[in-house]
Amino acid sequence: MNVRRLIPAAALAGAVALGATALTACSGAGATGSKDGKLGVTASFYPMQFLAEQIGKDHVKVDVLTKPGVEPHDLEITPRQTAQLGEADVVLYLKSLQPAVDKAVAQSGVKNVVDAATLTPLEAHAASGHGEEGHAHQDGDEHAGEAEGDDHGEAGTDPHVWLDPAKYAEIAKGVGAALEKADPNNAADYRKNTDELVGKLTALDTEFKDGLKNTASRTFITTHSAFGYLAERYGLDQEGISGVDPESEPSPARMKELQEVAKKENVSTVFFETLASDKTAKVLATDTGLKTDVLDPLEGITDKSQGADYFEVMRSNLKNLQKALGSK
Template sequence: MNARRLIPTAALAAAVALGATALTACSGADAAGGGEDGKLDVVSSFYPLQFLAEQIGGDHVKATSLTKPGVEPHDLEITPKQTAQLGESDVVLYLKDLQPAVDKAVAQSGVKTVVDAATLTQLEAHGASGHDEHGHEGEEAHADHAEGDGHDHGEAGQDPHVWLDPVKYAEIAKGVGAALGKADPAHAADYEKNTGELVAKLNALDTEFKDGLKNTASRTFITTHSAFGYLAERYGLEQEGIAGVDPESEPSPARMKELQEIARKDNVTTVFFETLASDKTARTLAQDTGLKTDVLDPIEGITDKSQGADYFEVMRSNLKNLQKALGNK
């Protein structure tokens, strides 16, 4: 009698234990990868961070961006649908003070894992000139501009364009990899492996830029968008921006005259413009000074007009264009 009772009791206990295990596994999957496909849902504010999520997350993540291809990130406005998408995500990657609308949406999202890329590397202040010590006047001009255009680019005019320096981008990649591993411990080893591979590629890109820009006839380049301060500082170049850190700002007549003088003095051959903003000012300056124009892409988004299909391809196009403009020896 007791033996007959023991059999169903044991079976019941086993079934309960199995059900508990399944429930735990299901809960773990939901916590790590909230999407129906079990993948970690990672929403990024714009392309450079989405690229990191894709490269590091691989098949374990669903990576999307709030900034659609062709949209200038500085001017992004968040739709109600995107706000909802943000709130349902597992991880949010953004760069504080680059996109005010995103900052506000992230603060209201309630997402547990929020990664601010600005905290993963050291931000610096760059003005119209690429180096801090040469950019005081440019920084003041940008600060005045920022007060009136609604764009806040961080404390003391900090330059947000850190991804254009492969070394700083690698630092951000390491932080993103660690965050994904913490949010999804089951795949932490894969995230660590993918991060290591990406950092190695970025280190190789850094070497390409160092070697490729080591010997040039000129060290100065003029660009419509002062996005290349970190790149200029890393490789010993001088960035002279027509506009400030915001690509839509208009230069003063005095600044245009100053750039004409710089072009003559520093043997500048080319005025660079970008794919996501108007090239009108660049072409005007080029015509006034007899210079050529070319593309220097801040890689804030990839479109069919981009000189490459991803971050690495566009960065190598930038290197090639800089070498040509600066007179690579």
């Protein structure tokens, strides 16, 4: 199963408290950073954008730094975007996922920041049941360093928390509380919208639990080791071809190991994602006689996505997992 290590409770509690209180500076009557009188929210990438839109609805104007079709890990921020960050009423991001965003937020001087990584415990996940670190970055990777916390040297924490509906719900609650503080005039609406979203995420969690309860295999192979939280939540084993970088080339030894895992664990499918090349998945599938299919890490929505929003794509992921694992 996936290796897990929780951030110390005291540190997490302090971080959550900071996240909840960071917005008090702009808790005057209806902060209005956008020109049309709405709360101006800048989101780092799609999962943060989705929360802002679902919770804020008509009260917010949401801008997103990572445009559709751009691989979030590779995002570069221009000086102009950094300056624009400083003009936002609220910035929503997830520290450790996008180093360029981490730097831009720090340089922008923006006061009202919500770091989703402070709103739910982060864990360290191995790419496989064999102990290979899925999020130990490649030599020279600029994700390294402070991007994944003080314990990065041993096993960096996994930032892909939104792929666990229960953890995503925890983040939604924190975002809702932040918007309430930033715009108290509309607090009741933010609270109502947060409750509705959390209810939908709880229902989605139940769908995954029921849908993956009885399967012929519990192991799945994927090009991008982004599904550690999902695997942890539903009792599955993630076998990642590469680590956090979906474009990195696996070693011949790793490919051979995965061929052996596929035979031993009754694996039928090699998953790839829509925002990265499927070349490696196809090579492994050809060598092992397996099929390929999409397992979307939901880092962005494009016309190639198997759904128009978070819920639709997650349900497509569930359907594809059920098919690959032999759901009974």
